[in-house]
Amino acid sequence: MNSPIKVLVVDDSAFMRKMIAEMLSAEKDILVVDKARNGQEAVEKTKMLKPDVITLDVEMPVMSGLDALKIIMRESPTKVIMVSSITKSGAEATIKAMEFGAFDFISKPSGSISLDIDKVKNHLIKLVRLAGSVKTNKITNRKTEVPMLARTSIKSDNQGSAAEMVVAVGTSTGGPKALQALLTRLPEDFPHPILIVQHMPKGFTKSLSERLDHLSRIKVKEAEDGELIKKGVAYIAPGGYHLTIRKIGTSVAIQLEHKALVNGHRPSVDVLFQSIASQRIKRAVAIVMTGMGQDGKKGLIELHDAVPLTVLAESEATSVVFGMPKAVIESGLVDEVKDLDQIAQTLLKYC
Incomplete structure (x- = not known):
């Protein structure tokens, strides 16, 4: 029998510590080894207890979750799941946490003290199990540094309307850092629009877009219903909405749809691919x-049958979770499988 996943629960709220610990402890394969009240305690107990996974509140006194995460990832690298309130400051800190090496995050449904935390129970347990199955070096070894060579301009013969070619990107767990690695390597005169689905709840995609826009040469923004897509702009689907498109003459407009979840997600990669x-x-x-799961595989098959298509997938070596890339590779439709730091350069080859 496998050893249980050892978890350290960190939150300044006694109520939240108790709730999270109880929901995790109810699972036979998860063992809550201790609880901590702030970031400083989290750092100390991580060194002492060496947990497999940490649930880490973002906003705490004494030492914030973000400051604790930096120290933990430097001194005692561990899989960390951030627990964040859906506020502007909470979302911004959470996006930075992804950049600093957090495995993933869950959102508190109603702020810092929440009686409906049970809404995220299944998602939290799923993430803890997933984190427990991933080697820590999958988190710590991901490269996002941008080589200067890749920042140079590109020459393209395809300078026509946005309707001529689009780039569509799908990602989930580990995605924020993967998107950073991709988008920051593209030159500012990138000649095509980029449509992105990152599995992320409402309230966080705007902060992700703003952060990536700050780091990238190209413009990155949260997609808005009805706007015409432009070359050299990356559009990230807002949490809670499917990202679709429709042609208007020689232009292409974004349509956001609040329809049923697909593959358990809204936005869904399948929906984006099917729309294109x-x-x-x-x-x-x-x-x-x-990313975990198979979102994107079904839509990719439809896209392949409808449009001249090139497909790139991230390698198992650099994927935090090799679920979505594996699914599309198994479809037999992938043209190239590349490590994360090679995807942007490979994309430029097809522009």
């Missing part, structure tokens, strides 16, 4: 990076 297929865009590049 239905609009008969002249050419597309699809990129599938780290």
Whole structure:
């Protein structure tokens, strides 16, 4: 029998510590080894107890979750799941936490003290189990440094309307850092629009877009309903909405849809790929990076049948979770499998 996943629960709220510990302890394969009230205690107990996974509140006194995360990832690298309130400051800190090496995050449904934390119970347990199955070096070894060579301009013969070619990207767990590695390597004159689905709840995608826009040469923004897509702009689907497109003459407009979850997600990669297929865009590049599940595989098959298509997938070596990339590779439709730091350069080859 496998050893249980050892978890350290960190939150300044006694209520939240108790609730999270109880929901995790109810699972036979999870062992809560201790609880901590602030970031300083988290750092100390991580060194002493060496947990497999930490649930870490973002906003705490004495030492914040973000400051604690930096120290933990430097001194005692561990899989960390951030627990964040859906506030602007909480979302911004959570996005930075992803950048600093957090495995993933869950959102508190109603702020810092929440009686409906049970809403996230299943998702938290799923993430803890997933984190427990991933080697720590999958988190610590991901490279996002940008080589200066990749920042140079590119020459492209395809300088037509946005309807001629689109790049569609799908990612989930580990995605924020993967998107950073991809987008920051693209030159500011990148000649095509980029449509992105990152599995993330409402309230966090705007902060992700703003952070990536700050770091990148190209413009990155949260997609807005009805806007016409432009070359050299990356559009991230807002949490809670499917990202679809429709052609208007030679232009392409974004349509956000609040329809049913697909593969347990809204936004869904399948929905994005299927939408591009239905609009008969002249050419597309699809990129599938780290994430759990198979979202994107079904849509990719439809996209392949409808549009001249190039497909890139992230390698198992650099994927935090090799679920979504593996699923599309198994479809037999992937043209190239690349490590994370090679995906942008490979994409430029097809522009």
